[in-house]
Amino acid sequence: MKIYEMRRAPNPRRLRIFLAEKGIDLADFEVEQLDLAAGDNLSASFKAKNPMSGVPVLEFDDGQCLSESMAICRYFEVTHPEPPLMGDSAESQARIEMWNRRMELHLLFPVAMAFRHITGHFADREAVFPDYGADRAQAAARMFDFLDRHLAESSYIAGEDYTVADITALAAIDFARVVDLQIGERAHLAAWHERVSARPSARA
Amino acid sequence: MKIYEMRRAPNPRRLRIFLAEKGIDLADFEVEQLDLAAGDNLSASFKAKNPMSGVPVLEFDDGQCLSESMAICRYFEVTHPEPPLMGDSAESQARIEMWNRRMELHLLFPVAMAFRHITGHFADREAVFPDYGADRAQAAARMFDFLDRHLAESSYIAGEDYTVADITALAAIDFARVVDLQIGERAHLAAWHERVSARPSARA
Structure with a gap:
C-alpha cells in the first residue's frame, strides 16, 4: 500500500498519528511526499487518485484509492481494532x-x-x-x-x-x-x- | 428518547431520512421543534445539551445528549445495523x-x-x-x-x-x-x- 501525503499539513499528520497509535509502522508503506504549494496535488494523475485533490490518499496494491483522512482512519480502525480510537460500543x-x-x-x-x-x-x-x-x-x-x-x-x-x-x-x-x-x-x-x-x- | 430539530434545516433532515431508511419511526420519539432564526438554539438550556448550538440533538432518557448529525446516525447504524447505510466491510x-x-x-x-x-x-x-x-x-x-x-x-x-x-x-x-x-x-x-x-x- 502507498500513502500520498505532505509532511507539514495537518490532515496527513492526523493519519500518521492514528497509524502510530495503532502500532502500524509507516515504514511498511511506500510514502510519496507532495508539495501542495507547488500544485503537485492538482495534476491530472493525482486527481485520478482523488478528484478533490486533498492529501492524504491511501492507494491499495490493486490501484484503488481512498481519500479523506477520517475514511482512511476508519479503514484501519476496522482492520486493526486494537486499541480502539473511534470507540467500541x-x-x-x-x-x-x-x-x-x-x-x-x-x-x-x-x-x-x-x-x-x-x-x-x-x-x-x-x-x-x-x-x-x-x-x-x-x-x-x-x-x-x-x-x-x-x-x-x-x-x-x-x-x-x-x-x-x-x-x-x-x-x-x-x-x-x-x-x-x-x-x-x-x-x-x-x-x-x-x-x-x-x-x-x-x-x- | 427525544429529538431537538428544525423541520426545514438540512442537518435534521439528514437524520430524519436516515431513521426512515432504518425503519425507525419518528413517532417513537418526543420531537421538539426549534426556531433557529429566533435563536431558540442559543439559550443556556439548549447549550447545556449542545454547547455548539446545532441541531439535531438526541437526548437519552437519562438526560445524556448526543449532537452532530453523523454521530447520531452512527449511533443508530450500530444499534440498528440493517440495512447498512454506512457500509459493513x-x-x-x-x-x-x-x-x-x-x-x-x-x-x-x-x-x-x-x-x-x-x-x-x-x-x-x-x-x-x-x-x-x-x-x-x-x-x-x-x-x-x-x-x-x-x-x-x-x-x-x-x-x-x-x-x-x-x-x-x-x-x-x-x-x-x-x-x-x-x-x-x-x-x-x-x-x-x-x-x-x-x-x-x-x-x-
Whole structure:
C-alpha cells in the first residue's frame, strides 16, 4: 500500500498519528511526499487518485484509492481494532464521533480557513477573503477557550480515554501557530497538550 | 428518547431520512421543534445539551445528549445495523465515509456558507461576508457538475447501493434552492435526484 501525503499539513499528520497509535509502522508503506504549494496535488494523475485533490490518499496494491483522512482512519480502525480510537460500543462510537466532528468543524476547519484566507497561501488557485480569515481565527480562539474549560473536567477530548478526537485537536492546535494562535495561559488546555504531545505518536 | 430539530434545516433532515431508511419511526420519539432564526438554539438550556448550538440533538432518557448529525446516525447504524447505510466491510465503510465526507465538505458546507453569507440569515449572531458566500455558491455549483459526471457511471453516490452519502447529497441539493442553485440540465444528477426523491424516506 502507498500513502500520498505532505509532511507539514495537518490532515496527513492526523493519519500518521492514528497509524502510530495503532502500532502500524509507516515504514511498511511506500510514502510519496507532495508539495501542495507547488500544485503537485492538482495534476491530472493525482486527481485520478482523488478528484478533490486533498492529501492524504491511501492507494491499495490493486490501484484503488481512498481519500479523506477520517475514511482512511476508519479503514484501519476496522482492520486493526486494537486499541480502539473511534470507540467500541454504540454509545462510545457516537460520542467520539461527536467530539471528533466538533474538533473538525469548530477547530481544524476554522484554523485551515484562517491560514488560507489570512496568508493567501493558495491564492494561485482560490479566491482569498482576508476578513473572513480573521473571523475564522477568532472562532478558533473561542474554541481554544471552550476546550480549556472542557478539559478542566475531562482528561481527554472525548472523555477519559485518548481517541481520534485528541488526534484532530492536536493537529489543529499545533497547525494554528501558522496564524499566530497559541495556547498561552489556558492551563487545562496546556496540560492536555503536554499529555498528548508526550505520546510517541505525536512525533509520527 | 427525544429529538431537538428544525423541520426545514438540512442537518435534521439528514437524520430524519436516515431513521426512515432504518425503519425507525419518528413517532417513537418526543420531537421538539426549534426556531433557529429566533435563536431558540442559543439559550443556556439548549447549550447545556449542545454547547455548539446545532441541531439535531438526541437526548437519552437519562438526560445524556448526543449532537452532530453523523454521530447520531452512527449511533443508530450500530444499534440498528440493517440495512447498512454506512457500509459493513472495512472497504465499504471507508469508501462510504469518503463519499459522505466529500458530500459534506464540497457540497453541504459550501451550500450552508452560501446561504449564511449571501442571505445574512444569522447576521444577528455572526459576521457576514457576501463575497465569500458567492464564492461558496460557485464551489457548490462546480460540485453539481462533478456529481453529474460521477453519476453517469454510478447509480448512487458511493456506488451501486443507496447510502448515507446519498442522504447528505439530497439534503444539500434540495437546500441549495435557497441560494437559487438548481440541478437544471444536468441529466445524470437529475436522474439520481428523481431516484432518491422517490424513496418514502425523502418525505420524512
